[in-house]
Amino acid sequence: HVNTWLYKNFHSHHHQLLIPYAYGALYNHPVEGLVLDTVGGLVAMYGGMMSCSTAAWLMNFATIKTVLDHCGYVFPVNPLHDC
Numbered sequence: 001h002v003n004t005w006l007y008k009n010f011h012s013h014h015h016q017l018l019i020p021y022a023y024g025a026l027y028n029h030p031v032e033g034l035v036l037d038t039v040g041g042l043v044a045m046y047g048g049m050m051s052c053s054t055a056a057w058l059m060n061f062a063t064i065k066t067v068l069d070h071c072g073y074v075f076p077v078n079p080l081h082d083c
Contacts, residue, residue: 010031013027013028013029023067024070025070026066
């Protein structure tokens with residue numbers, strides 16, 4: 001949200017959902033998804049020398065955290081919220 005050009009051309013796609021719901025956090029521009037999700041995951045996997053199963057756990061954790069961060073609720077105990 002800081003860089004106006006990136007926000008306008010890529011990230012604003014994420015905010016165009018007509019019905020907001022937590023899984024909408026995963027709705028993004030294809031370029032944003034490729035660069036941040038795919039390339040970011042590959043860098044984490046190979047940079048961290050992870051096995052495929054460890055990388056799968058990381059991607060699942062990242063997806064769950066993204067959905068929880070966008071759900072709109074503040075749970076009394078949520079250790080993932082401040083990660």
